[in-house]
Amino acid sequence: MQEMPQLQQLLDQLGDYTPLIINGAKALVVLILGWMAAGILSRFVRRRVNAHPEIDQTLGSFAASIVRWVILLMVLVAVLGLFGIQATSLVAMLGAATLAIGLALQGTLSDLAAGFMLILFRPFKLGQFVDIGGTSGTVVDLNLFFTELSTPDNVQIIVPNGQAWGAIIRNFSHHDTRRVDLVFGIDYGDDADAAMRIIRDLAAADSRVLADPEPWVRVTNLGDSSVDLTARLWCQASDFWELKFHMTKAVKEAFDAAGISIPYPHSVEIQKAG
Structure with missing residues (x-):
């Protein structure tokens, strides 16, 4: 019989926490549903904006991010309301702690402001x-x-x-065209004009090389062990790397076939009779 008052006392104590437990459960449900809704709506906004070809996809990504964070903020206000903290009280608390929050979140606020600048000027x-x-x-x-x-x-x-x-x-992708700069070294005993003609012919034969601006090939340096030839070729930005790799290989093979050597650094030893 003595256990009954103790059990009743335990139930009374649990009863005091019942509203808190219920509100906690509600808050958990609101957080889960709000998080899911934020993800679904942000993806929906991204798809709708990106569905219009005249609208830059960067705007769709940015708009989706804004929708997501606005919904999460609304969810936070709703959760705080379940625990008796009203939005007006929350604003008052934030107003009183403006300085502390500003100092703590200055990096985040700076990123937020910079995000709007990036989407505004779109570099x-x-x-x-x-x-x-x-x-x-x-x-x-x-x-x-x-x-x-x-x-x-x-x-x-x-x-x-x-x-x-x-x-x-x-x-690197802002302009439609890019310039490919290639440098080839030939031996001092080789014919520079013949080497430059080979490069021009290879450039003319490659459909990726634009005729305007005209391909440019010049002797640009007299090095310690080589005469340096520089070729400047214009192409579509999407063809930049493939053209660079192809021309490097093609010029090497053409030089080999024409007997034009690509020297490597070396030293010449001169001995004088005593």
Whole structure:
């Protein structure tokens, strides 16, 4: 009989925490549903925006990011409301702690502001190959806080928007055409005019080389062991690397067939009679 009052006391204590447990369960459900809704709606916005060919895909990625974070903020306000913290009280608390929050989140706020600047001025777009402060890669995503790059060897790189906006940006895909610069060294005893003619003929035979601007081949340097010939060829940006690799191999083979040597650094020893 003595156990009954103890059991009743335990039930009374649990009853005191019942509203908290119920609100906690509700908050968990709201968080899960809100997180799922944010993901679904952000993907929907991305697809709808990217469905229009006249709209840059970078805008679709950025708009999806905004939708996602707005929904998550609404979910946070709803969860706090379940525990009796109203939105007005939350705003008052944030207002009172503005300085502390600003100092703690100054990097995040800077990334947020830089994200809007990047989407406003658009120094790069999704799918373009860029160099941001010495880091190169293809732009995969641009959202509120960071820019995602993918390197040619498929390594993911995350660049905070604040650093991206404050760095020197080199966009290799911005223009439709690019110039391929090639340097070939020949022996001092070889015919430079014949070597330059070979390079011009190979360039003329390659359909990827543009006629305007005209291919440019000149003697540009007299080195320690070679006469350096520089070729400047213009092509579509998408053909840059394939043309560079192909011309390097083709010129080497053509020089071999014509008896033009590509020298390597060497030293000449001169002995004088005593």
